[in-house]
Amino acid sequence: TLLRRLSVFAGGWTLEAAEAVGAGGDLGEPDVLDLLSFLVEKSLVVMEAERERYHLLETIREYALQRLEAAGETVAMQTRHRDYFLAFVEQIFPELFGEQRTKWFALLDRELDNVLAAHAWCNAQSADGQLDLRLVHAIKPYYYNRGLLGLALRITTEALEHPAAAERDFLRCRGLFDAGQLCSFMGRYAIARNFLEQSLAVAREIDDRQRIASALQMLGMAALGQDDIAAARRYLSEALAMAREIGNRREIAAALNALAQFHRVAGEVNVALPLYTEMLDITRETGDYETMA
Numbered sequence: 001t002l003l004r005r006l007s008v009f010a011g012g013w014t015l016e017a018a019e020a021v022g023a024g025g026d027l028g029e030p031d032v033l034d035l036l037s038f039l040v041e042k043s044l045v046v047m048e049a050e051r052e053r054y055h056l057l058e059t060i061r062e063y064a065l066q067r068l069e070a071a072g073e074t075v076a077m078q079t080r081h082r083d084y085f086l087a088f089v090e091q092i093f094p095e096l097f098g099e100q101r102t103k104w105f106a107l108l109d110r111e112l113d114n115v116l117a118a119h120a121w122c123n124a125q126s127a128d129g130q131l132d133l134r135l136v137h138a139i140k141p142y143y144y145n146r147g148l149l150g151l152a153l154r155i156t157t158e159a160l161e162h163p164a165a166a167e168r169d170f171l172r173c174r175g176l177f178d179a180g181q182l183c184s185f186m187g188r189y190a191i192a193r194n195f196l197e198q199s200l201a202v203a204r205e206i207d208d209r210q211r212i213a214s215a216l217q218m219l220g221m222a223a224l225g226q227d228d229i230a231a232a233r234r235y236l237s238e239a240l241a242m243a244r245e246i247g248n249r250r251e252i253a254a255a256l257n258a259l260a261q262f263h264r265v266a267g268e269v270n271v272a273l274p275l276y277t278e279m280l281d282i283t284r285e286t287g288d289y290e291t292m293a
Contacts, residue, residue, distance in 0.1 A: 001027055003044060004037045004071060011113030012048070012055035021080045037096060045285065059111040072249065077120045085111070085118040089138035095246035099217040107144045115139055123160075129164030131169040140178055144185075153182040172209050173202040181218050189212050189225040196222060213242035213251055217258050223264055236262050253291050254283040 005022040006013065013021075018036060019133045023029040036054060039045040045054050050083035056064065066072050088111070108115070110216035115135070122132035134158045136152075143152035159165060165172060171228045180195030196219045220235030240255040260275035 001025075001071075002032065003039060003287065004064045004067040005073065005077050006045070006054075006056060007037065007061050007068050009114060009118075010117040012053045012110065013074045013114070014053055017114075020084045024076075026079075030109075045255065050118070051110070080126070081114070082118040082121045082131070085114050086135050086138075086205060089115060089135060093138045093141070094250060095146075096099075097288075099287075099289075101145075105142060105145055108139070110147075110206045112142075116155070119159070121219055123158055127164055129159065129162030129166075132159040132162055133165050134177045135159070137174055137178055139171075149182055149186050152252065153179060155184070156182065168205055169209060170206060170211070173199050173206065173208065176202065177211065177215055177218065180215075180222070184222045184225065187221045187225065192222040193219060193226075209242060209246050209247065213239050213246060213255065214244060220262065221258055224265065232262055249282050249286050250288055250291075253279045253288060257266050257291060258280070 002018075003021050005132075006018065008021065009017070009238060015036065015184070019029045024034055027035075036045060040047045040054070041108060044060055045056060056159035065074075068077060069167050070151040089108075091244075092104050092107070095101060099160040105169060118163070119132060119135055122128040122135060136155045140152060140156075143149060155214045156175060160175050180192045180199060183189070183192035183195060196215050200212065200215035200219065203209075203215055216235045216239035220232045220239060223232040223235055226241050236255070236259040240252070240259050256275045256279035260272040260279065263269070263272035264274065281291070
């Protein structure tokens with residue numbers, strides 16, 4: 001029973017994950033460690049002692065997946081796997097901006113295949129569009145850090161195209177922003193502005209000023225990338241005004257940084273300098289080392 005349930009993992013798993021996903025019915029969480037040890041002794045499961053992880057050889061995993069299907073447990077186990085890794089990425093999301101983020105990025109390196117498998121399962125289920133938007137957003141800082149922008153854009157657009165993700169709500173608004181931000185960072189400014197204008201429209205519909213400010217800021221950067229100076233000035237000035245109105249210090253710092261960059265590129269260094277100075281003061285206060293750098 002445990003062996004076939006472990007087949008839902010891609011790229012290995014930890015004991016904690018095995019207990020959360022594999023237990024159930026007559027198989028209790030306290031039983032998982034002993035059963036895992038037994039499977040290791042029988043060479044059905046491989047243990048990586050130095051990383052405290054386990055994995056299945058691909059031929060054994062294929063067999064176990066067949067047994068899982070025959071037992072009628074595929075949907076239940078894939079759903080548990082999805083729930084576990086959605087909770088996992090959302091829980092560590094704040095840590096990806098903290099002082100210990102190197103440790104958390106290394107952990108995500110090991111779990112990337114599982115996260116992608118959870119995304120694929122969400123994408124294949126008719127009701128899981130909203131969950132997929134949450135998943136792909138929570139993993140976004142990892143993709144930036146590792147330079148995997150193309151992969152991030154692919155899974156974000158797949159999540160946005162899910163029929164259950166079509167509702168014009170906060171999650172779709174944020175997902176459209178993420179896609180636009182990724183395109184902008186990749187130099188695809190026209191596509192970026194399309195996504196970001198959609199995000200801004202939804203943000204105004206739901207009256208989410210935080211999302212309005214974020215969309216305006218990134219629209220300004222995308223417009224600057226296209227040398228649309230008038231639009232860039234308008235978007236970035238409005239973004240800073242909105243951020244100040246909201247009072248979110250991190251958002252104010254980001255908006256100051258973006259507007260300062262605009263003035264620097266425009267050759268207006270005397271205007272840019274005090275904006276950069278104010279931004280640095282805020283980032284030192286909030287510990288936002290990424291923006292500070």
